Amino acid sequence: MSNDDLGAGAVSTLIRPGDAEWDSARRFHSGIGSPAAIIRASSVDDVSDAVRYAAGQRLDVTIRGGGHSAWCGLPGGLTLDIGALDDVSVDGTLVHVGGGATWGAVAAVLAGHGLGISSGDTASVGVGGLTLGGGIGLMVRAWGLAADQLVGAQLVTARGAVVEIDDSSHSELMWALRGGGGNFGVVTRFDFRAHPLEGVVAASLGIEGDARPVLQTLRAVMADAPRELTVTYMDVPAMDPSAPAGASIEAVWAGSDVGAARAALAPLLALSQVSEREFGHTPYPDVLLHAPEFDPENPMPGFVGGNALVEVLDDDVIDRLVSFRESRPASVAMLRSLGGAYGDIEQSATAFPARGATWFAMAGAFDIPGMLDDDARAAAERDWAAIEALGAGVYGNFTTSTEADWATRMYPPETMARLAAVKREWDPTNVFCRNHNVVPA
Missing domain, CATH: 3.30.43.10 (Uridine Diphospho-n-acetylenolpyruvylglucosamine Reductase, domain 2)
Structure with missing residues (x-):
């Protein structure tokens, strides 16, 4: 070179x-x-x-x-x-974010302006990768995906040209950036429309015993819950740094009304299996998790499982998800509520799949030497495949897979064809292929 x-x-x-x-x-x-x-x-x-x-x-x-x-x-x-391209500036409710910024930094700036954006779960996650892949955040029911709040961008093309994009200029490329991944160029600036946010209420609820009846109640609660409320169910082993060990429900209310949040969650709080750990106001930046960085002396193991965007959280899905976790000590299961603003967007309006989904589900076994042999690994793959088959799509941001076929699992044929046409125009030689790759048409 x-x-x-x-x-x-x-x-x-x-x-x-x-x-x-x-x-x-x-x-x-x-x-x-x-x-x-x-x-x-x-x-x-x-x-x-x-x-x-x-x-x-x-x-x-x-x-x-x-x-x-x-x-x-x-x-x-x-x-x-591009980590140095991390400037964040606010003009009313329009927020300009450098392509290398992280969500923790963005939330810290927005909090000072009484604003919020539905972003990811983790402070150190990059704005770029999460937004281009969709972005199912902790306020997804209030404001939709991170990509749904994207109103413009600056992009460096495969030929090195710099273009400004919005819905009236290069509209098809703008469509592709809302969920089509990093296939089309390097986004050096994202323009978001933020939302007034007077405060955040956060609740943490512990679960003891069989999670099935709790999840059935949670399903009923969220069927007609105010869209300010987004909930996440997690059941993790002690080795997983993403949440406290065991089963819990984490709830985020986009607003400052503790009473309204408590009323919405009242059926859950009434269950004998559910205990209240925390419930009250939380600074907006503090709702984001802080994931530990890679430790070469203690690397994370492999992961055998996946995720699914589920239209109907019926008892079969609940049972399969809970059973997956129960049968494997070193495994994780998760559900996040969708609907609300997420479902307001027409399927054809963005590249993101499964707008009819009401829940996001994830489960996987940690591939720890001595704990998973070939038979156990195959069983975990088989059990997860049965859950994924009940979904309407998968979410690329929640996989560690770099397999070439993942994009075809993410996008229905008509969306893939449209993305491939955009790819042909903006990156015909597939320079940007290290992603869930869309091959030029």
């Missing part, structure tokens, strides 16, 4: 194996990568230079923002680190 092949700004941030910064530069939030080279972009011009070089040399590009994606661990190619 010749320095002459890149612009001056990008050259100053080009890092190769053997360079003093290599070991630190190839570490990302969830692991350690082994690309051919890394460029740390500090400007949009750096991004353009890097993309032109990669396209000219036929190098696949991995775009790294928050660094939670499994794609950052693939060997070879060029890793384009």
Whole structure:
């Protein structure tokens, strides 16, 4: 890789194996990568230079923002680190967010303006990857997906050009960015329409014993709950840092009315299996979790399972999900309520699948040596496949898989065809293929 092949700004941030910064530069939030080279972009011009070089040399590009994606661990190619493009500015309810920003930083800025955006669950997750994949956040019923709040973007194309996008300019590309992933270029700035947020109420409820009747009650509660309320059921082992060990329900109310939140959850609070751990006002940024960074001395094990967007949370789905967790000590199960604003969006309006889903379900077994043999692994895959078959689609942001067929599982044929046409226009040589890839039509 010749320095002459890149612009001056990008050259100053080009890092190769053997360079003093290599070991630190190839570490990302969830692991350690082994690309051919890394460029740390500090400007949009750096991004353009890097993309032109990669396209000219036929190098696949991995775009790294928050660094939670499994794609950052693939060997070879060029890793384009845009973490320095992290500015957040507010103009009324219009929020401009750099493509390398993380949601914790965005929430901290918005809180000072009395605003909120339905983002992800975790403070260190990148705005870019989560939004482009849809973004099922903790206020999804109040305001929809992160992508539903996206009103514009600045994007560097596969040819290195910088384009401004909104619904009136490059409208089909704008459609694709709302759920089609990082297939179409490097988004260097996201423009969101935020919402007035006077406060947040958060509740944590513990569950003892059989979770099935609790989930049946939760289903009934959410069937006609105010859209300010979004709930998440989790059952995790002690080894999982994502939540307290055991079964619980975490609820977020987009607003400051503790009484209204308590009234909505009253049927759950009345159950003998449910205990109230916390219930009250919480600063908006504090609803986001803080995931530990990758520890090479104690890496996370593999994961055998998946996720599904479920239209009807019937007793069969509940039983299969709870049984999956009960039969495997080192496993996790999760449900998040959808509906509300999520379901207000017409299916054809964005690339995100399954707008008729009312719940998001996830389960998986941790592939720990000595705990899962080949038969147990196959059984977990079989049990999860039976749950996924009851869903209406899958959510790409909640998988660690880098398998090539995942995009075909995510998008129905008509959506995939439309995405492939957009891909053909904006990235015909598939420079941006290190993602849930849409192949150019």
